Amino acid sequence: MTSVFQRLTSLLKHPGFLLAAAILLAAPLPVGNWLRDVLVTEPQAAAAARTAHATADAAAAAVADAVARWRIALSAIAARDSTRAALSAAGANTARLPLPAEFPDAIEVIATARPEALPATAFVAQQLVRNALSGTAFAITALKPDATQWQLVLAAQIPEAGRPLGAILVVLPMTALAHALAFDQSHGQLTLLQQAPGAPPQSILALGPASTQSPVTAPVPGVAGWQAAVRLSDGTAAEHSFPGLILAATLTPWLLALAALAVCGRLLLQRRGVHPPSDPATAPPRLHRAAVITAREQGTASPPPAPPRDSPTSNATEPLREPAPPAAEDDPAFASQGALLASPEPYPAVVFRDCDIRGASGTHISPAFANALGKTLGSLAQDGGGRRVAVGRDGRISSPTLCAALIDGLLATGCEVVDVGMVPTPVLYFAAARLPSIDAAVMVTASHNPAGDNGFKIMLDGAVLQGDALRDLRKRMLARDWREGTGIHSSADVRNDYIDAVLSDVKTRTSLSVVIDCGNGVAGDIAPRLLEALGGNPIPLYCDIDGTFPQHPPDPACPANLEDLRKVVAGTGADLGIALDGDGDRLVAVSGSGRIVWPDELLMIFARDILTSHPGADVVFDVKSTRRLTNLVNGYGGQAVMCRTGHAHIRAKVAELKAPLGGEFSGHIFFGDRWFGFDDGLYAAARLLEILSLREQNLDSILAAFETSVATAEIRLPVSEADKFALIERIQAAAVFDDAKISVIDGLRVEFAAGWGLIRTSNTESAVSLRFEADDARQLKAIQQRFRTLLEAVAPELADKF
Incomplete structure (x- = not known):
């Protein structure tokens, strides 16, 4: 003890030691501050900023989705005959309409053909x-009529033969938007801002408690002048703090300074000839090594003890396993979407349906979902030896954000992403077939679903993922079994190449008005160009790309969505009309007389043409298609x-059979004779x-040359996702038709002598679908009644719905 005290006294009298102590003990404070800035403060601020921006983006997308749903609902109300009748009856005045079921919170609903009919103060x-009368299909704004409460005013055109007849106005309380957003206020404060030209922004909606954090804003897609401003709560911002790093940044400089001071002191003592006692446990390393060598020479050395089981060297002969990369929702850039709007189920x-992935954008389908999907697909592609992935998107409001998140996920696995931009789905498939070494392709789209979906x-490897493959995809997403790497991002515009490929294959002699x-x-950009290049005279109808689908839902399988097309064909004297769905891979035709030509009838036209050059070939069709097709193909x-x-x-069936033609009633038609075998409404x-x-x-x-029949369009009855599959199983079990042939390859199709009926689950919606065909109207009603009788026993709530 005395010797230790003497050594310390000696050091404290040494000017070199005192100088070193002054320098070393002065450094920890500024070094610690610098480390806290670099390791803690700046990353914490950056992570909080990413979360705030992601939260604002998600909130803006949620507002846009709510507005899009209202737009669709109001446009449908505006197109009703009852609305036009009320407007006509009102004449030069306004017509007050009953509150529709689509807007239960509405304060009032008004239709008018003259702005002057409204009060002068309005x-x-x-x-x-x-604006509606001059061509604006839909508009929304907020106003404060009584200086106390903000209200929303929605306006939509009342169409008549493709022209605006008047406008319908719906006034909603601001609480309707608050309820639609379902904002999680524990994560901060959301303020919706509206800015008129030349005026400062005004707060029209505020949700959540006040916060000291700085606001982050994001524009609301599709609503001019609206912004979503988010202030994270102090608690959410604090989630990005790193207590361990704070402690390490504070203590590390002091520990290093003390260690350096101890080394300095030891060196000074050694130079002055003062050495610590020679204890084997504290001997310098070189003396210890010498003792080991001596023991080994004497034959008394024992092997070194094995490292503990959890030592890093205990598995030195095994390859090191990389830790699983964090899930997208662990990334602060995506965490807020999961907390703000996502389903409790990650x-x-x-949303993993039979043939694709579809769900509500912003809730089921979020940027975090897209990012995780990208990581999973990138990993799957590389598991099979691939790396290049082509990506495209449709024109929906949420598609750019989801596509960006998908690409980020793919790049994070080391894939090479070829972004073909905003194109129809068949153009993406064309890119996958023509661009070199494409191993997978992903299209961001919800096809014909409502604007709020995506x-x-x-x-993958030339086949569309379906059924169990999609369910396995979800399992891997949940397991977060993802590769890591650095990817490459490039772009390719293949639209002109696609048009050239069609022109090199299809030849026309006469010019047709279409x-x-x-x-x-999304096909609105390329479809008129293609028809014109083919020598036709295209007459565009609703070809401006608008992800809110203001004119009608993008589903040509619904007869109501074809009414405007039929009117314009008749009004212009066109040879025919073509209706495409939201992503351009489905079509329905309208003849010059206004007759709807359903896709199974188009298959009959194509089959007759193809079988003349491919005798004996297979033609694939689905259970919803007419049996006249079977008769024609066999004939x-x-x-x-x-x-x-x-x-x-x-x-898959077309590829399996190498069939030159296949298709289904909804409008997907596949040509394998001269084309690539994928569904392509444009081709x-x-x-x-x-x-x-x-x-x-x-x-x-x-x-007119084909045999005739009477058939319904596809009938869709809403049934919950949880019940629809079990319902079909009960229907199959209860079905007894002694005078008919029953097929259960997809639902229940019953073939009678004079016709057939079908009920099955929808692949894309929470619904079951039905269709009926017979030789005449009397037989059609009889077949429908037999299905009603079946449903009365199994699901009586559906029996009177068709």
Whole structure:
């Protein structure tokens, strides 16, 4: 003890030691502050900023989705005959309409053809009406009529033969928007801002407690002048703090200074000839090594003890396993979406449908979901030896954000991503077939679903993922079994190449006048160009790309969505009309007389043409299609092959049989004779024009040569996702039709002598679908009644719905 005290006294008298102590003990404070800034403060601020920006983006997307749903609902109300009748009855005045079920919180609903019919003080509403009459399909604004409570005013055109007849106005309390957002206020404060030109922004909605954090804003897509401003709560911001790093940044400089001071002191003592006592446990390393060598020479050394089981060297001969990368929702950039709007289930099973992924954007389908999907697909592609992935998106409001998150996920696994931009789904498939070494393709789209939905169509190794493959995809997403790497991002515009490829294959002799209704879907850019390049005279209808689908839902399988097309075909004297769905892989036609030509009838036209050059070939069709197709195919020497409904199932069967043609009633048509075998509404339209041109016949005259029948359109009855599959199983078990042939390859199809009926689960919606066909109207009603009788025993609530 005395010797230790003497050594310390000696050191404290040494000027070199005192200088070193002064320097070393002065350094920890500024070094610690610097380390805290670099390791703690700046990363914490950056993480909080990413979370705030992601939360603001998610909130803005949620507002846009709510507005889009209202837009769709109001546009549907505006198109009703009852609305037009009320407007006509009102004349120069306004018509007050009953509150519709779509807007249970509405304060009032008004229809008018003249802005002057509104009160002089309602200048905002007057301007909305003027805008509607001058071409604005939909508008929304907030106003404060009594200086106390903000209200929302929605306006939509009342159409008549493609022109605005008047406008319908709906006034909603601001609470309607608050309820639609379902904002989680524990994560901060959301303020919705509205800014008129030349005026400062005004707060029209505030949700959540006040916060000291700085606001972050994001524009609301599709609503001019609206912004979502988010202030994270102090608690949410504090989640990004790192207590361990704070402690390490504070203590490390002091520990290093003390260690350096101890080393300095030891060196000074050694130079002065003062050495600590020679204890083997504290001997310098070189003396210890010498003792070991001596022991080994004497034969008394024992092998070194084995390292403990948890020592890093205990598994030195085994490859090191990298820790699993964090899930997308662990990334602060995506954490807020999960907390703000996501389903309690990370990747809900309900969105993994039979042939693709679809669900509500912002809730089921979020940027975090897209990012995790990208990581999973990138890993799967590389598991199979691939690396290049083509990505495209449709024109929905949420598609750019989801596509960016998907690409980020793919890049994080080391994939090479080729972004083909905003294109129809068949153009993405074309890119996957033509660009070199594409191993997978992903399309961000919800096809014909409402504007508030989104999803993904996925192709891997040339096949569309379906059924169990999609469910296995979800399992891997949940397991977070992802590769890590640094990817490469490039872009490719293949639209002109696609048009050139169609032109090199399809030949026309005469110019046909074609009304092309793209339903404001993504095909609106390329479809008129393609028809014109083919020598046709395209008449565009709703070809401006608008992800809110203001004119009608992008589903041509619904007869109501074809009314405008039929009117324009008749009004212009066009040869025919073509309707495409939201992502351009489905089509329905309208003849010059206004007859709707459903896709199974188009298959009959295509089959007759193809079987002349492919005798004995297979033609694949789905359970919803007419049995006249079977008769025609067999009559021309082909083989009619019935398959379950679903674009992925039809495509797989076409590939399996190497069939030159396949299709389904919803409008997916596959050409394998001269094209690539994927579903392509644009190419199918081109082939139809080719047949009409070469035959020099119109659609009506071609169809007149086919046998006739009476059939319904597809009938969809809402049934919850949890119940629809069990319902079909009960229907199959209860079905007894002694005078008919029963098929259960997809639901229940019953073939009678004079017709058939079908009930099955929808692949894309929470619904069951039905369709009926018979030789005449009397037989059709009889078959429908037999299905009603079956449903009365199994699901009486549905029996009177068709």
